[in-house]
Amino acid sequence: MLLVACLFSCASDKPDYLEPHIATLPATEITRTEATLNGSAMVEGETEMPQLCFRYGMTEEMSQTIPAAGGNTPSATARITGLIPATTYYYMLEGYNGRTTVEGNTMTFTTLPNEKPSVSEASIVSHGPMSVIVSYEITDDGGETITETGCLYALSSAADDRQRVQLTDCQKGKGRQILLISDLNRNATYLIWPYAKSRMGETIGTPITFTTGDAVMLGEAGQLRSLLGKGLYTYTRLSIAGSLNGDDLRCLREMMGRGLDDAATAGRLSDADLTDARIVAGGDPYDGSRYASDNVVGQGLFAGCESLVKIALPTGTTTIEKDAFARCTALEGISIPASAASVLPSSGCSALRGISVSGANTHYIGKDGVLLNADATRIVWFPMGKSGSYTLPPTVTSIGNYAFRECSIETFTFPDNITTLGTGVFIDSKVKEVKMPGGLRLVPTATFQGCKQLRVVRLGSKTEMISDYAFSDCPLTDIYVDAQLPPVCNAKTFATEGTGIFGTCRVHVPKGRVNIYKASDGWKLFKNIITD
Structure with a gap:
């Protein structure tokens, strides 16, 4: 009996310090250049959790290391980057507790191969009667340098007859691309496909439909000149929506017959509907010295524009400064919007026959073509014509x-x-x-x-x-x-x-x-x- 008790006592005693149990687990979230390494570490008794790291590499030597995250939990992870696409990597979890190094089992994973780039659907940024500015994104370069990108377009009635417009200053990688497509037919419906190329091949995105019209829509200020292109002086009527900065206003002046330094141009624009436009600060001076301000028809903005016959000002206009239309000798009518709170007259508008005012304006009224203050006690602007x-x-x-x-x-x-x-x-x-x-x-x-x-x-x-x-x-x-x-x-x-x-x-x-x-x-x- 004494011998049996002794044997039982010896068999039940375990050492206080045991080697940790290290296991390497399958890698996850594998891309072309990154992967997440996984493992686990278990300890018993009074053994402390060892310092954990992953060894990895393209050979079984696994010469690269990275610390593992996980703290005192059994799980161990590490995100590795800078990998080579379509390449097999070896890796293992390793622990060191101050006395010895314990290695887990060796596993492998293979990064994804490079592929053709991916593009988003295009969207319309701005458009004119014969042009459109589109935006799209290269959402994934496929791991390769983008060698060419742009848009294909075709009349919807002849979708197979596609024209290609290449973006000459594209971002060589992911990101937003902006492209001008010009020389379109008026009042015609087009299909537009974004595309991107790399050495892996070409991807053509989902088409969008766009119909040209008689109006210009500016999604971003400063684009009017590029939208209208070489046909700048051919327009006699134009409706514009969107933001107009100093660059756009200078372009409008040229279209109305007056350029920088008061020089005459061949512009023929006589009827301008800016109801849905908004004048914003920014850009270069519109006349060589004066800058645009938010919602202000500034002094001299349309001065000397001898082609201008009729104009409807932006709905949000708050101020019309003195001589904004000075020497507009062909101007016959001006529409004052509801928001205008300060209006001063312009001299030299010899053909101006009438000034109309929005019925919602609380500062001015128009009566028989004459601009009066709200209670009609004072004449603000009497049209010369x-x-x-x-x-x-x-x-x-x-x-x-x-x-x-x-x-x-x-x-x-x-x-x-x-x-x-x-x-x-x-x-x-x-x-x-x-x-x-x-x-x-x-x-x-x-x-x-x-x-x-x-x-x-x-x-x-x-x-x-x-x-x-x-x-x-x-x-x-x-x-x-x-x-x-x-x-x-x-x-x-x-x-x-x-x-x-x-x-x-x-x-x-x-x-x-x-x-x-x-x-x-x-x-x-x-x-x-x-x-x-």
């Missing part, structure tokens, strides 16, 4: 400086409630007959200066004073004055080159006031003072 007769709305209470300068109205009637006028209100205009406000006391300086067709003026009963140059160089034939007392005339009120009007112009005064006018300075120079 508006002709015929015009009666000022009775809500208007003030007239600013040069309000009707160079206008084409022939007969003009003021409401009697207006008591003040600005300087040079009608200077150089084509007006022929004017009825002044009944309550006006002062006819300001240069009110009708240079009005070379003005024949008849009617002055109200409260007129007290007429300033210098008010009727300078006006070929008046009849002046009607309702004031009982002769208004004071400054020395140069009727200053005129040549023989003047004193011998030919008839001055019509109230009954019984002829002699008073004949004795008054300024009026006594007229030879024909009469009572009707």
